[in-house]
Amino acid sequence: MKRRFLLVVSLILFLTTFLLYEMNRGKSSENKQQVVNVFTARHYQIDNEVFREFTKRTGIQVNEVKGTAEELVERIQREGKASSADLFLAVDGGVLNFAKQSGVLQPMTSETLLRNVPAEWRDPDNYWAGIATRSRVIVYAKDRVDPDELSTYEDLTSEQWKGRVLIRSASSLYNQSLLASFIELSGEVEAEKWAEGIVRNLSREPEGGDRAQAMAIAAKIGDVAIMNTYYIGQMSASLDPEEREIAEKLGVFFPNQQTTGAHMNISGIGLAKYSPNKDHALKLAEFLTSREGQTLLTQGSYEFPVNDEADMPEMLKNWGNFKQQPVDIASLGHFHKQATEIFERVGWK
Incomplete structure (x- = not known):
């Protein structure tokens, strides 16, 4: 009887331990899946x-x-x-x-x-x-630039914009993809001419991100900048009143609407x-x-x-429809190396 009792107790303990193990394993598996x-x-x-x-x-x-x-x-x-x-x-x-x-x-x-x-x-x-x-567009000072003066990315290399252009550095992925799109659309020679022209027309050496370019326009360091659209939207809704004030003074222009369209990524x-x-x-x-x-x-x-x-958001709706570059987004990476080499050759820091 005693031996049978111990056997039953052992069996109960084994089954209890086994059931608890399975329950915990199930819970662990369930948690892992969530x-x-x-x-x-x-x-x-x-x-x-x-x-x-x-x-x-x-x-x-x-x-x-x-x-x-x-x-x-x-x-x-x-x-x-x-x-x-x-x-x-x-x-x-x-x-x-x-x-x-x-x-x-x-x-x-x-x-x-x-x-x-x-x-x-x-x-x-x-x-x-x-x-x-997002689109990489031309942002301008409303009090100093008439949007009728604006047309294309290429036009920013003309004499009219000398000492007035702002843009971030050559290490920016956004700029590398922008130049890569020009290489795909017009070839490396034309892309290099554009990069060289932008460097010639810069109001200062590239520094900071896109938001810094907007602030530089407000500080009258330059009059136009090449920026991603969403920065203007974010600044317009910022908790910082200074950023909101800056955004109100800036206009957004989608370039190349009669030619190759605005750059997208x-x-x-x-x-x-x-x-x-x-x-x-x-x-x-x-x-x-x-x-x-x-x-x-x-x-x-x-x-x-x-x-x-x-x-x-209403701001994006108000910008309306616009012509986009006919570029395969996935292919941009194929030209990043060439874009980087062009930036280096033309002295885009």
Whole structure:
């Protein structure tokens, strides 16, 4: 009897331990699945708000790992199948194509995502998709420049604009892609002539980001600047009254409307090759490109949405439709090396 009793007790203890182990393992597995890891080279506050809204709706926690695009791609490559990366988020079509060519992404098969994002803002093999677009335009001082004086990027190299042009440095990815688009459209010789002309007409050596160029216009250091559209939107809605005041004094001009169109670029996402939370990653990608996600994103970032159903800020609506460069966004990266060499040759610091 005693032996039988001990056997029964042992069996009960074993079954209890086994059941507790399985329950804990199930909970651990469940918790592990309720997460998506975003390796992001974007550093915008609105992204965090969009991620929080996604978590609120789905219960899936979004973890961000930040760095430069090159650092993040190298890390995903190095870690291989052990990588925790689910989504890669970056700015510039060339950078997204670099991630694809580096073998760190896999095709996104979500039909919802493909419906949300037009083909012009997607990789042809669906390795990445845009979540927002921006145009690199001419921003001018309303009190010193008549918009009728403005026409093209090329015209900024004319004598009229000598000592009046502001733009950031040659190391800027935005400027590298802008020059890359000129190389694709007009060839390297014409692109170099343009870069040389801009250097000749600068009001100061390049310094600071796009926001700094806007402030330099307000300080009358220069009269026109080449900037991304969303900076003007963000400054107009800034909590800083000085930035809002500066934004009110600036006009936005979309160049080359009678020729090659205004330069465009994107922010986009790609699904990591060994994503451990693939289903959740695709859910986040779908939300980011949905009407609701796009509206929330563009209302905060002042980028243009890729989903036409999104509701844009009034400022963007007021800019209206404009002609865009007929350039393959993904191809921009192919010309970055040439663009960098041109900048160096013409003395664009």
